Amino acid sequence: MENLALAFLGLSKDERSLLSAIETGMKTHEWVPSFVISELSGLPSKKVEFLLGQLFEKKLVERESMHYLGYRIDFPAYDLLALSDFVKKGAVLAIGERIGVGKESVVYEGLGEKPLAIKLHRQGRTSFKHVRRLRDHLTDKPKVPWLYAAALAARREFAVMQRLYPAVSIPRPVSCSRHALAMEYVAGPALNRVTLSDAREGLDMILIEMARAFRLGLIHADLSEFNIIIAESGPVIIDWPQAVEVDHPHAGELLERDLVNILRFFQRKYGIDLALDEALLRVVGAD
Ligand SMILES: Nc1ncnc2c1ncn2[C@@H]1O[C@H](COP(=O)(O)OP(=O)(O)OP(=O)(O)O)[C@@H](O)[C@H]1O
Ligand SMILES: [Mg+2]
Incomplete structure (x- = not known):
C-alpha cells in the first residue's frame, strides 16, 4: 500500500x-x-x-x-486497523510521510499532541513458511503467523520502551496496537550520517545510556550507528524489539556485540581507541 x-x-x-x-x-x-x-x-x-x-x-x-x-x-488492512485504533484512542490525529523502511518495519511520520513516529512491524512472510509447517500439527497455531509475529514484536518493543523511558534516552512510547507502535518523533540524523564535533563525548554519552539500560535489566542487542539518532539533546537510542534481559543465556555475547559495533564505528570514523574491556566495565560496572 x-x-x-x-x-x-x-x-x-x-x-x-x-x-x-x-x-x-x-x-x-x-x-x-x-x-x-x-x-x-x-x-x-x-x-x-x-x-x-x-x-x-x-x-x-x-x-x-x-x-x-x-x-x-494481511498487512495493508492490519495497518489500517491499528491506525484507526490509535485515532480512536486519541493518540494519533494524522499520518504523514513514510520516513523509514527497515528490514523488519515501515515507519511513518504522524501527529498526536506532538510529532510522532509510527512504526509498523513487518515480519517476512517467507521466513514464516517453515514456522507454519512446524506448527501445522499444533491446535492453537496462529492462522496467519506473520501477523502474529509482527504484533508480538511490537508488543515486546513497547513493553521494553515503557521500562526504559525516561531513565534512558529513547523516544517516549505513546501507544501500541497490534503490530503498530506510536512513539515520540526524534528530530536529527542517525549517528552514521553526522560528523560529531566532540566524538569522545558522543561515545561517552552512548555508553552512559547503555549503562542506564543495563541497570534496568536490559541489553539492546541490535545496537549500531544506524539505531542511534543524534538529537539536540544528545544521542537517542531507537529500535528495541530484540532487547534481552541481562540474565538471558546469551546476554554477555549480545552486549559485547553491541559494544564492538559502537567501538568499531568510533575507531573507524574518529580514530578513537577504547578497549572493549574498559567499555564493558563502564556499562556493567557503573553503579
Ligand atoms: N522515534 C523516531 N523518530 C524519528 N525517526 C525514527 C524513529 N523511529 C524510527 N525512525 C526512523 O525509521 C527507521 C527505522 O526504524 P527502526 O530502526 O526502529 O526499525 P527497523 O526496521 O528495525 O530498522 P532496521 O532493521 O533497519 O534496523 C530509523 O532508522 C529511523 O530513520
Ligand atoms: Mg533500525
Whole structure:
C-alpha cells in the first residue's frame, strides 16, 4: 500500500467493521467464510458480500475459494486497523510521510499532541513458511503467523520502551496496537550520517545510556550507528524489539556485540581507541 494516509481516509465505517470482523474470525478460521463475517460484524449478508467485493478491489482483503469463499486480511488492512485504533484512542490525529523502511518495519511520520513516529512491524512472510509447517500439527497455531509475529514484536518493543523511558534516552512510547507502535518523533540524523564535533563525548554519552539500560535489566542487542539518532539533546537510542534481559543465556555475547559495533564505528570514523574491556566495565560496572 503506497499511501497509507489516503487509504485510511477512503475507508468507510462499515468497511472498517468488516476488516475487524475478519481479524476476529481469523482466530478460528484460516479463511473466514462470509456468513461468519456477517455474524461478527452484525451487518446483513447482502451488504457484507457487496463490501467484501469493494475491499477485495482495494486489495485490503484476500480471497480463496475452497468449498466456500473465504477471506483473510494481511498487512495493508492490519495497518489500517491499528491506525484507526490509535485515532480512536486519541493518540494519533494524522499520518504523514513514510520516513523509514527497515528490514523488519515501515515507519511513518504522524501527529498526536506532538510529532510522532509510527512504526509498523513487518515480519517476512517467507521466513514464516517453515514456522507454519512446524506448527501445522499444533491446535492453537496462529492462522496467519506473520501477523502474529509482527504484533508480538511490537508488543515486546513497547513493553521494553515503557521500562526504559525516561531513565534512558529513547523516544517516549505513546501507544501500541497490534503490530503498530506510536512513539515520540526524534528530530536529527542517525549517528552514521553526522560528523560529531566532540566524538569522545558522543561515545561517552552512548555508553552512559547503555549503562542506564543495563541497570534496568536490559541489553539492546541490535545496537549500531544506524539505531542511534543524534538529537539536540544528545544521542537517542531507537529500535528495541530484540532487547534481552541481562540474565538471558546469551546476554554477555549480545552486549559485547553491541559494544564492538559502537567501538568499531568510533575507531573507524574518529580514530578513537577504547578497549572493549574498559567499555564493558563502564556499562556493567557503573553503579
Ligand atoms: N522515534 C523516531 N523518530 C524519528 N525517526 C525514527 C524513529 N523511529 C524510527 N525512525 C526512523 O525509521 C527507521 C527505522 O526504524 P527502526 O530502526 O526502529 O526499525 P527497523 O526496521 O528495525 O530498522 P532496521 O532493521 O533497519 O534496523 C530509523 O532508522 C529511523 O530513520
Ligand atoms: Mg533500525
